[in-house]
Amino acid sequence: MVEWTDFERTTIQDIFSKLDFEVVGPKTLARCLIVYPWTQRYFGNFGNLYNATAIMGNPMVAKHGITILHSLDRAVKNMDDIRNTYAELSVLHSEKLHVDPSNFNLLADCLTIVVAAHMGKAFTGEMQAAFQKFLAVVVSSLGRQYH
């Protein structure tokens, strides 16, 4: 059971409440596909991912990025039981999508960077620590049902 301090809880809820999912989602997934190109293996049916420009303009990437952010928001709204909130998603990623769980950390890092770019100096070390702790719990929960 994860223990959240008041600061961590507030920080994470605050950050997410200020995010425009329609902007941050696409940017995050696009960045992940560009910076870690091997992640493209899971998006064979997304069409043109040939270069950074194509990826950043790809509507399927954008749509999926938004889906991911909404999913993360569910975790924010259920911070005290992310593990169970994500049980089905974990099974999905393992059994149907066959995603190597190592990739979750790559996407998490990209989200941290995109949030950092949006918040600038306001994204302090303490906030980064809280944010990364949240993402670590999400990543762990997503990997839990793998066998």
Place this chain on the structure above:
Amino acid sequence: MTTLSVKDKDTVKAFWAQVSGKAEEIGTDAVARMLVVYPQTKTYFSHWKDQSPNSPAVRKHGVTVMLGIGEAVAKIDDLKAGLASLSELHAFTLRVDPANFKILSHCILVVMATMFPNEFTPEVHVSLDKFLASVALALSEKYR
């Protein structure tokens, strides 16, 4: 792990030219952030009385690290040879576990994002990430 392409090197050099004026600020923030986000890294600095983000020791160390990064950019065509003495320092004197290079690299990237959101595009991000990984590898050369 990775060879830097001509495009990577050009991208890194161009980005560094844009940001090196703020090298001190970048380094200080990156090291301070690392100590807060990854508290286990503080174990290497137990000799500092004051490990808080704004302490003189932390700031000075941030500057030192960024000077090293700047040196690496200048020697980007042969990092292994160029960083040999720094590698010896980290291997025999400092004995920093190389896993921490990845941690500090991540913090540097986050700082770049906060300070240069428009310049730190995904293309710059990938080249810089590869570069920092190459620096880490060169620094690990002499370990064993």
